Amino acid sequence: MTDMAQLHRKEQIAVLIRKKITQENILTPSTIAKWITYRGVDITDRIITTQIRKCDFEPKVYELSSKRDLKGADNSQAALISINDPIALGYLVTNIEMIRAKFKTLIIGGQIPSLIPQKISKMFPYANIFVGECEGSILRIINDAIDGKTGQIYTAPIVDLKNEYIIPDATYKPSGIMYSAELGRGCTHGCSFCGMPPSSKKVRIRNPEQVIEELDRVGTRILFVDPNISLYPPEYLEKIFGYLEKKGKFWTGEGSSKELIENPGIWDLMSRTCIGFLTGYEDPKLVELRGKKNGFGVLEQMNGAFVLNSAIIGHPKQDENSLLEMAKVFRENNLTGVFHMYAPYPGTRDFETLKKSGSILENNFFRYNRHDVVVNTEMGIKKTREIFRTVNRTAQTITGTLKEILRMIKNSSSFKLAFIRIASVIGIRFRNYMMGYKIKYTKEEIIVPIEID
Helix, strand or coil: CCHHHHHCCCCEEEEEECCCCCCCCCCCCCHHHHHHCCCCHHHHHHHHHHHHHHCCCEEEEEECCCHHHHHCCCCEEEEEEECCCHHHHHHHHHCHHHHHHHEEEEEEECHHHHHCHHHHHHHCCCCEEEECCCCCCHHHHHHHHHCCCCCCEEECCCCCHHHHCCCCCCCCCCCCCCEEECCEECCCCCCCCCCCCHHHCCCEECCHHHHHHHHHCCCCEEEECCCCHHHCCHHHHHHHHHHHHHHCCEEEEECCHHHHHHCHHHHHHHHCCEEEEEEECCCHHHHHHCCCCCCCCCCCCHHHCEEEEEEEECCCCCCHHHHHHHHHHHHHCCCEEEEEECCCCCCCHHHHHHHHCCCECCCEHHHCCCCCCCECCCCHHHHHHHHHHHHHHHCCCHHHHHHHHHHHHHHCCCHHHHHHHHHHHHHHHHHHHHHCCCCCCCCHHHCCECCCC
16 A cells, blocks of 8 residues: 555545436336446446445545536545446536536546547546556556646556456445346457447456356346457356356346357357347448457347347438338347447547548537437438337337247246346337337537537
C-alpha cells in the first residue's frame, strides 16, 4: 500500500453509473426483458465497488441519469464515472456542471472512453480518462486523482482472468431478479458495428473452480454477461454447465450460433438449464458486417430453451422489402426476435465510415436507444420508423406464442424452469408487439448534441 493510499485510507470515492431504465427506453412490461439491453450494469457496478474497497477506499454509488441523486451526493475527492453507451455520455454532458461541483477530480472510463479516449479527453480536458479493465490499475488512478492530477489518459493492461480475477463483494445484492456473473471476456468475430474496445477482444476465461465458488453462494437464476460464451473451450463449458445442471440453477447469456451448431452436444448440455440465449440473426444483406467466422444458421431450441435472435433494422443497405421478408421468416419459423435500430457507437468502423459519408443523422446521443433513427437510409426517417414498428408487430403471432408455451411445458426439465421460460418469452414477445404500436421517442427538450470530431 502506498503512502498516499495510507493517508487517504477510507476516503469516500464516488461511483457514477447509469443503472435505471430511464425515459429514453422502450416499454418493458417484463422485468426479465431488461437483460437484453442492460445486461452488464450490475456487474460493472460490482467490479468497480469491489476494486475500490480492495484499495481500502469506501465507494458510494450514484445514478448518473438522476439530477436528484447527484444533487444529494456527498462531496468527494474523486468520482469514477462509467460510460458504457452513448446515452450515458449524454447524461454526463447534461449533468457535468453539477458533477464537477460535487467531486474534485473526475475519472471517466468504460466502453465509450476505451473506444475513443483522445476524443473524450478533448471533451473533458479537466478529467482523467481510463482505458481498459480496472483490475490491477485502479489504486494508482485513484491516488493520482486524490493527489490532484488531471488531464491524464491511463491505459490498463489486459487482465489475466485465470490468475487475477477477483470475486466481487459477497455482500452485493443484485438490483434485478438475476445474479450477474462472467465466465470470461472477449470476442474475436470483429463485427464492424460492435462497440467492444480493441483491448477487450482477446478471448480469456476464468478459473472454473473460482466460477463455481462464486455461483455456489448465489441464487438459482444467473445472467452471464460475457459478450460471446460460445467461443470458450468445450471442456470448460462442460464443467460450468454440468455444474449448473447438477445444482438446479438456470441461466441466460449471449453468444454466436456457429460454434454451438457445430458442437450440438455442448448446446444440448447448455440448453437443459437455459432460460433464453441471445444470438445474432444473419441478415443476408448485411453479412459483410459480420466476421467471416460467424457463418449462417439458426440455433435449434433444444430441451425447452428459447433462442432470442437479435436483428438489425435501419442499415443503409436495407430496404422495405428485405425487412418485411425478414419479418416473414421470423413469423413462419416461429422465431423470437429482438429487433434493434442500427446505431453504431462512436469509435466503431461503421460510425467512422458513415460519419465521413454524411450518413450519421444524429449527434444527440439520447437517440442511441436502439429504437430511434440515427443513420440516414433511402427510406427516410418516417418510413424507417414505420417499418421498425411493422417488423416488431408482425414478426411473431399469438398462435406461434402458444406453440412456444406448449413446447416449453413439454420439454423443460422442471415446472419451475418451464414457468420462467414461459414468463420470459411472453414478456419479450409482448414487448415487441407493443413496440409495433407505441414507442416513446426522445423529447426535443432533452436534446444534447455532442460533436465527436
